[in-house]
Amino acid sequence: MPSPPSSLARLLAPKPRAIERESLELHLPDGRVVALQRVRDPRARRLKLSVDERGARLTLPPRSSLAAGDRFLAEHRDWLLAQLDRYALDQVPALQPGVTAQLPLRGAQLPLRWREGRYAGVRRDPDDPQALLFVQPARAGEAALRRALREFYEAEARADLGRWLPRYLPALPRPPRRVAFKPMSSQWGSLAPDGSMALDLSLVLARPSAYEYVLVHELCHLIRADHSRAFWREVEARFPHWRQERDYFHREGRRLKATLRALCGKPGR
Template sequence: MFGLRASPKPRTIERETVAFALADGRIVEIVRVRDPRAKRLRITVDLRGVRLTVPPRASAKAADAFLASHREWLASALARRGDAPAGLQPHVTATLPLRGVDVPVHWHAARRVHVECSDDAIAFHVTDGANDATVRGALRDFYEAQARADVGRWLPRYLDGLPRAPSRLRLRTMSTLWGSMTRDGALTLDLALVLGAPAAFEYVLVHELCHLIHMDHSRAFWHEVEARCPDWREHRAYFRSDGQALKPKLHALCRAG
């Protein structure tokens, strides 16, 4: 009996970017992810790009065949998606999203790569020959500093009504959630929040802080949220509409996540 030899099960998630030709000759980049938790081959398309998820026992040949069999579907899905957010281009990108608006960017030659913010513009300092990863990393650091400054301004006004303060704060890219709070008080917020409306960002902070009182989404939990943020329904609706674009924007600019 002959058959395909199963690939060894990976211990961690493995990612690689591959080029794939559509029927009309266009070349698209696909992130191929071998995920030990996956049960089947799957293609997803969103504003962050195309992702092919491969379970641990599927061979590379089977993954390629699966992708080829979905060539027409993929072209249709990309057409429905529309244009992906523009990436960061040194000396070309004219504006960057921050706190719900597009802020003008001024590019400057410098001895080190760093980003600063004034009242009406973002100053992006780059060195000659700086690689893309360094430039994107500087932007990510800038966004994290801005997000931490926002949280630092808002947090003190809510501490009096909490059983304790968060034990630590992490800002990272999150695939679906906007924030989380662990039982030991570790607070995680999506870095993409700093790109959007500040009031919506503050709502997410309030939401997660209320989990220090109730580690659930019970009626009592929502009572605590409403006491601190009466407009929480409006902000939640924001994430179901305008907020959907924030995560792919951050990904395109910083190649994060």
């Protein structure tokens, strides 16, 4: 019997199962209650517990029972506690209109004052250049306030970029085609084959030297597209203290990403 045409075969083939997600509250022995995302992933081959800027996540393969997941979670509860304590992800404050009293920027916490106004926006406080002012319309929803904060952070990130980039351009074969800022889950930056650069928006929350290192790292990929010794020599020549900044991200990276997520919402929101 001849096989059906490939287009018909695709129509008749069973559709892949979708990833199923469920948010739960996990009660810890010390009295804390943390959010846990339980995910059933058809691609998963084993039970997995992870902690990143999104919080705690339990991944189950398609055939694993919920009881098996609960047992796995109980067996690894100490590890989960250690990870949460290490990055203090369950203590990252969310944006609370009229309540949040400070915002992170460039490795510091700046005082924040709220004021009612016509349009949502964040800017430097005219009465105190070292503080911030959040203008909040009376009917502004959470999404509008988060969007205003993201726009403020991107403007600040671009201001830093404008200060640093001219210093490095003369020694590069070409400038980046464009630079986009966005929340990134695992990377801090990337460079596409066409020269377009993406940088994690949470870099503006980090100390400036760490942000500048990521910029230099990605710019050096315009010279070498790999991570060979030759690439690292290019980084070293431009940023001799890059190892200290890499260690900084190992210590603080997850918290930086979690803080941006808590304040500005999930990517795409």
